[in-house]
Amino acid sequence: MSTTDADDRHRQDGYLLELAERLRAHGLPADRVEATVMDLGAHLAECGAGDAEAEFGPAEEFARQLVPDTGVRAPADPGDEVETWRWTADAYVDEALLNRFGDEGWEVQRVDAVGRFVSHRDVAQPQRWEYRRELVTRGRADVDLRLAPDGWEACGDWLVYAYYKRPRAASLGPAARVDSPPPVPERSSFFSRKFYALLAVFAAALVVAGAVAAVGDGDASSGLGFVTGGIVGAAIPAAAAWTYQRRRTRRS
Amino acid sequence: MSDRRSSWFKGVLDLLVLAALTGGESYGYEIAKLLGGAGFGQIKGGTLYPVLNRLEEAGLVDAEFRAAEKGPGRRYYRLTEEGRATLGEQGGLWLAFDHSVREVLARAGVEER
Known part of the structure; x- marks a missing residue:
C-alpha cells in the first residue's frame, strides 16, 4: 500500500468513525x-x-439524512414517534415469536400480502403486547365476537389463521411498559427446524417418487417429468393462496 | 442547465432505484453502477443511500445486512410487492408526463440532443 493509499484509508476510517458517532447521537x-x-x-x-x-x-449532514428515514427520528411530537419492523415466521413458531416480540413492545398492525407481520413500536412509551392465533375456516366474525369480551382485537389474517392482539397494560397496568427496549432486530425471517425438515421431507419424497417412476418406466425423462409435475402441482395452490391473501389484504 | 438535469434526476431517482431492483436483490454500489451505466453519470453515495432508506421506511424495499465470507458485509435491498406496485403506478404516471412534454416540445420543433 502506497503512502497516499494509506492516507486515504486513514481519512476514510476517520470519516466513518465520525459518522458512526453522529448516527448514534x-x-x-x-x-x-x-x-x-x-x-x-x-x-x-x-x-x-x-x-x-x-x-x-459532511458526516453530520449525511447522518441527518440517514437517520430521519430509519423510523427512529424525533418528530415534532415525540409521542407520535414509532419504529416499524416487518417480519415473518412459519406456523410452528409464529405465536411464540409474536409473544416474545410483543414483550419487546412490538404491536402488529396487519399481516401484509406476502405474510409479514407489519409491526410498530412506540419509541417514547413502548408497551407490551400479547398475541394468540386462531384457526378460522369459515370466516373470522364468530371468533372476533367470542374473543372481544376478553379484550382481544384482530390484527391480521394469513390463509386459515387469524391473529389477535391484546395490550398487557390491561392486566399489568404501568408494569406493561418496556423500560429498556432492545434494538430493532436485523433479522426479518424466522423459520423453524420443523419447517425446514418438512421441506426436506417433501423434496426427498419427490425425488424418490421420481426415481421410482424412472426405474419403473425404464426412462429417465419419465422421472424428471414426475418431479417437474410435483413442483408445478405444489406451485399452483401456493399461487392461489398468495392471490387469495393479496385480495383479502387489499379489501381490508 | 446541469442544475436542471440534477433536479429532474432527484425527482425520479426513487423510481429508478425501484426499477433497478426488478432484476433481483442488489446493494448500494451495484445500484449506483447500474444507473451510472444507463447514462445518469456517477451517482454519489450521499445521494443514493438516503433514498434507499426512505424506500425501506415506506415498505417499498426490504433491506438485510449480510456479512460476507470474503470482504466486507453489505446491506442488500429487495423490492417488496408494495414497491413493485408503486413502481408500476408511479412509473406509469411519469411516462404519461414524459409523453406530454415530448409532444409539446416536438410541436415546437425541439429535437433531442
Missing part, C-alpha cells in the same frame, strides 16, 4: 450503526473513492 440503534458503517465502508472500497466526504457529504 441521532438515536440510531447500535446494530444499525455498525451495519450502516460497514456497508458504507464496502461502498468506498468498491468505488475507489479516496475522499469519503466527497462521496457522502
Whole structure:
C-alpha cells in the first residue's frame, strides 16, 4: 500500500468513525450503526473513492439524512414517534415469536400480502403486547365476537389463521411498559427446524417418487417429468393462496 | 442547465432505484453502477443511500445486512410487492408526463440532443 493509499484509508476510517458517532447521537440503534458503517465502508472500497466526504457529504449532514428515514427520528411530537419492523415466521413458531416480540413492545398492525407481520413500536412509551392465533375456516366474525369480551382485537389474517392482539397494560397496568427496549432486530425471517425438515421431507419424497417412476418406466425423462409435475402441482395452490391473501389484504 | 438535469434526476431517482431492483436483490454500489451505466453519470453515495432508506421506511424495499465470507458485509435491498406496485403506478404516471412534454416540445420543433 502506497503512502497516499494509506492516507486515504486513514481519512476514510476517520470519516466513518465520525459518522458512526453522529448516527448514534441521532438515536440510531447500535446494530444499525455498525451495519450502516460497514456497508458504507464496502461502498468506498468498491468505488475507489479516496475522499469519503466527497462521496457522502459532511458526516453530520449525511447522518441527518440517514437517520430521519430509519423510523427512529424525533418528530415534532415525540409521542407520535414509532419504529416499524416487518417480519415473518412459519406456523410452528409464529405465536411464540409474536409473544416474545410483543414483550419487546412490538404491536402488529396487519399481516401484509406476502405474510409479514407489519409491526410498530412506540419509541417514547413502548408497551407490551400479547398475541394468540386462531384457526378460522369459515370466516373470522364468530371468533372476533367470542374473543372481544376478553379484550382481544384482530390484527391480521394469513390463509386459515387469524391473529389477535391484546395490550398487557390491561392486566399489568404501568408494569406493561418496556423500560429498556432492545434494538430493532436485523433479522426479518424466522423459520423453524420443523419447517425446514418438512421441506426436506417433501423434496426427498419427490425425488424418490421420481426415481421410482424412472426405474419403473425404464426412462429417465419419465422421472424428471414426475418431479417437474410435483413442483408445478405444489406451485399452483401456493399461487392461489398468495392471490387469495393479496385480495383479502387489499379489501381490508 | 446541469442544475436542471440534477433536479429532474432527484425527482425520479426513487423510481429508478425501484426499477433497478426488478432484476433481483442488489446493494448500494451495484445500484449506483447500474444507473451510472444507463447514462445518469456517477451517482454519489450521499445521494443514493438516503433514498434507499426512505424506500425501506415506506415498505417499498426490504433491506438485510449480510456479512460476507470474503470482504466486507453489505446491506442488500429487495423490492417488496408494495414497491413493485408503486413502481408500476408511479412509473406509469411519469411516462404519461414524459409523453406530454415530448409532444409539446416536438410541436415546437425541439429535437433531442
